Amino acid sequence: MPDQSHIAMTAAAGSVGDKAKRGVSVARQSRIAEITPIIARVGSRNQLVVKVTSEDGLVGWGESGLSGREGSVAATIKHFASFLIGQDSRNIGRIWQETYRSQYFEGGRVLTAAMSAIDIALYDLLGKRLGVPVYQLLGGKQRDVVPSFATSMAKTTEGLLKDIKLLVDEGWQCVRTYPGSFDDKDVFDPWSTLSKTAEELIAIRETFGKAICLGVDLHHRYTVAEAASFCAMMPQGTLDFIEEPIRSETPEAYASLRRMTDIPFAVGEEFSSKWEAARFLDAGMTQYMRLDISNIGGFTEAMKVAAMSERHYIDLMPHNPLGPVCTAASVHMSAAVANFSWLETRQSPAEALGYHNDTLFPKQVKMVGPNYVVSDEPGLGIEVDEDELRKQDPSHIEAPHLRRPDGSVTNW
Ligand SMILES: [Mg+2]
Numbered sequence: 001m002p003d004q005s006h007i008a009m010t011a012a013a014g015s016v017g018d019k020a021k022r023g024v025s026v027a028r029q030s031r032i033a034e035i036t037p038i039i040a041r042v043g044s045r046n047q048l049v050v051k052v053t054s055e056d057g058l059v060g061w062g063e064s065g066l067s068g069r070e071g072s073v074a075a076t077i078k079h080f081a082s083f084l085i086g087q088d089s090r091n092i093g094r095i096w097q098e099t100y101r102s103q104y105f106e107g108g109r110v111l112t113a114a115m116s117a118i119d120i121a122l123y124d125l126l127g128k129r130l131g132v133p134v135y136q137l138l139g140g141k142q143r144d145v146v147p148s149f150a151t152s153m154a155k156t157t158e159g160l161l162k163d164i165k166l167l168v169d170e171g172w173q174c175v176r177t178y179p180g181s182f183d184d185k186d187v188f189d190p191w192s193t194l195s196k197t198a199e200e201l202i203a204i205r206e207t208f209g210k211a212i213c214l215g216v217d218l219h220h221r222y223t224v225a226e227a228a229s230f231c232a233m234m235p236q237g238t239l240d241f242i243e244e245p246i247r248s249e250t251p252e253a254y255a256s257l258r259r260m261t262d263i264p265f266a267v268g269e270e271f272s273s274k275w276e277a278a279r280f281l282d283a284g285m286t287q288y289m290r291l292d293i294s295n296i297g298g299f300t301e302a303m304k305v306a307a308m309s310e311r312h313y314i315d316l317m318p319h320n321p322l323g324p325v326c327t328a329a330s331v332h333m334s335a336a337v338a339n340f341s342w343l344e345t346r347q348s349p350a351e352a353l354g355y356h357n358d359t360l361f362p363k364q365v366k367m368v369g370p371n372y373v374v375s376d377e378p379g380l381g382i383e384v385d386e387d388e389l390r391k392q393d394p395s396h397i398e399a400p401h402l403r404r405p406d407g408s409v410t411n412w
Contacts (some may be wrong), residue, residue, distance in 0.1 A: 032089045032131065035081035035118065037064075037074035039093075040392035043354025046070050047323040049384065050077060050117040052125055054089050060125025061384050063325035065294030066113035070401055076114035077334040085119070092122045096300040100273075112272040112297045117299020120329045120380075127379035133381055138303060138336035145371035146334040149174035149213070149317070150348035155181065157200050161207055163350040166176035170349055171369035173210065174213035174342045176243070177201065188402040188410055190226050198233035205238045213342075215266065217243040221402070221411050224257050231261035232410070241266040241288055241317075254285040266290050267306075269319035273297060277305045281312050288341060293333055294321035294326045306337040315341040324361040327372070331365050333392070335374045343372065360389050 034053040039046055048064040064073045077381060080099050085096065099115045100106055127134045137142050150172050152163035164175050179197040182188040197216065216239060222230065227245035236307060243266040246253055254265060264287035270294055271277045280286045289309040293302045303355050306316055320330045320343055327347075334343050347367060363383035364371045375381025399412045 009151050014339045018254050021148065026089055028052065028134045030089050032085050032087055035077060035121075038069075038386070038389055039070045039074055039119070039388045039394040040360070040384060041321055041397075042357055044390060045322075045353075045354070045355065046394040046397055047325075048073055049325055049389065050091065050114075050149060051224065051384075051386065052118065052121040054059050054125060058128050060089075060121035060123070060127055060128065060303070061123030061325050061380065061382065062117035062124065063294050063296070063322055063329070064113040064117040064320075065292050065322060066109055067322070068397060069110065070394065071358055072110045073113045073117070076110055076190065077117065080114060080118060089122055089125050091128065092119060094299055095119070096297065100297070106172060107273055108268070109272045111296065113295055114237065114296040116294045116296065116301075118330060120293065120325065123299050123329075123332075124379040124382075130308075131378050133374070133376050133378060134299070134332040135374060138299065138332065140330040141374060142338055143162050143340070143374075145368075145373060146331050146343050148345035148348070148367070148370050148372060149175070149176055149215070149342035150345055150350055150370070151176045151178055151217070152350050153180060157203050160200055160204060164204055164208060164212075166349055167370075168212060169210060170370045171314065171371075172344070172348065173370065174215070174240075175204075176215040176216045176217055177204070178219070182400065182402055186402050187405055188221060189405050190222055190410075192224060194222070194230045194231065195198055201238055201356075202235065208248070210237070211292045213240045215241040215243055218245045219411065220244040220247040222246055224253055230259040231257075231263055231363075234263065237294075239263050242406055243267070243290065244269070251279045251283050251285045253282070258285065258378040264288065268292075269295065271296055271305075274301055274304050274308060278308060281308055283312065284312075285291075288316060288317040289314050289385065290317055290319050293329050294322060295319075299329065299333060301331050303337070306333070306339065310337070310339040313339070315339045317341045318343050321346055322354075323355050324364040324382055325380065327356070328365045328375070328382045331372045331374055345370075345372075359388075360385055360392065 010100040028054035033055045036051045038049050048070040051061040061175035154160045182192040241264045269292045397409045402410045
């Protein structure tokens with residue numbers, strides 16, 4: 001059955017003794033009774049959705065972001081449940097600290113993906129308990145709608161121009177290409193793809209003029225030298241942002257690339273803490289913060305990274321490639337921060353990925369043209385049909401293992 005469990009708590013007048021008793025009873029009702037990870041095949045990917053239930057039967061939903069390693073994250077969530085059950089679900093900040101710091105080896109993407117899902121679910125739960133949308137818990141709305149940017153995955157210039165015309169006609173102001181140029185044997189040749197991608201982007205800019213924001217996601221497939229050559233192929237003003245040209249373990253490598261190009265960088269979807277984000281922000285090595293609420297540590301950590309980015313006059317451009325739970329959480333966060341440009345969408349007319357299945361998720365954040373409409377319903381404003389979700393057997397999914405033409409490993 002769809003989750004219908006949102007209940008607003010109402011305060012009633014009473015004596016000091018009554019209030020004290022009521023406080024104890026609310027604390028008891030708010031205790032976490034169950035934390036359940038569910039892995040389900042939705043569209044072309046698996047989604048890891050987490051259900052947190054409190055002792056009074058309220059339910060909160062969250063989603064984890066570490067696509068492709070859902071089993072590891074689910075095991076971590078089950079471990080966290082061993083010490084979170086019985087705790088007050090309203091103590092979200094404290095729970096974040098305890099899950100991050102309760103072992104000697106703090107942090108890491110598996111742990112923070114698990115923490116993210118739990119943190120999002122706790123916010124959903126608290127919003128339902130108080131009868132308010134999550135954005136109210138984050139300081140209220142700073143914008144009426146949340147604009148999105150869309151992606152064309154087309155592999156030819158004609159396909160890209162067709163997709164982008166469709167998007168521009170439907171109102172999109174910001175578009176991105178994704179040059180997934182590898183063959184059916186998963187061989188990726190950096191040099192031939194660089195020149196092809198450059199020609200495609202030049203054609204898009206010539207066709208659509210200066211009015212659109214145009215980006216490209218290079219999916220950290222290049223070396224510093226290759227990325228620098230690509231940037232040199234871009235006439236001034238062609239590209240508004242270049243996403244992950246290189247891997248992000250070493251901010252100093254971005255500093256090296258920065259010295260060879262003036263194209264803004266968009267980095268951050270793999271970050272799993274404020275500390276990781278700080279190394280890029282403080283060094284000026286990203287101009288858009290691509291944080292992913294399902295990876296970085298949920299609302300608790302995302303709002304801190306948003307504030308750190310605001311200090312550097314950098315807008316969030318959140319990563320949002322998952323399902324309706326992550327999308328709803330990203331929309332509430334995006335509504336509540338001052339520094340925001342566009343939220344990634346994978347629901348545009350140019351993509352049909354099936355991640356937002358409305359049988360499995362009967363209530364979702366609505367889109368009007370390129371804009372997400374911020375829900376005023378309690379919590380995240382979504383419903384999950386748990387029975388249907390559990391019927392979607394997760395299949396083993398592995399991202400392509402790309403090779404360079406000489407057979408050596410390169411990133412997908
Ligand atoms: Mg990306």
